[in-house]
Amino acid sequence: MTKQDHIELDGVVEEVLAGGMFRVRLDSGLVVLSHLAGKMRKFRIRIVLGDQVRLAVSPYDPSRGRIIYRIKASQIDVLAVIHGARDLLKAAEENGWAE
Numbered sequence: 001m002t003k004q005d006h007i008e009l010d011g012v013v014e015e016v017l018a019g020g021m022f023r024v025r026l027d028s029g030l031v032v033l034s035h036l037a038g039k040m041r042k043f044r045i046r047i048v049l050g051d052q053v054r055l056a057v058s059p060y061d062p063s064r065g066r067i068i069y070r071i072k073a074s075q076i077d078v079l080a081v082i083h084g085a086r087d088l089l090k091a092a093e094e095n096g097w098a099e
Helices: 038-042 073-095
Strands: 007-016 021-026 031-036 052-057 064-071
Touching: 007 031, 007 064, 021 052, 021 064, 031 038, 031 052, 038 064
Parallel strands: 031 064
Antiparallel strands: 007 021, 007 052, 021 031, 052 064
């Protein structure tokens, strides 16, 4: 299996384990045992408890994965604002507030 044959999922670091391992809870509720990708280790990108991360999960074993990206807090805020604005617009359209 190559690095291109994976499924990318987002989750939150739930537990930091020994040996560079992490327990990550995905948005779907599934818990995945994962490790840092080589490039993240090379550039010393630190992952702490509560970080939002993107995982590469194998289709053959979805209980294990590789952390390939740490989502920055500023990106989370922007996404929350975008989704919040969409929810607000949707509620306005449903209630007839928007013209």
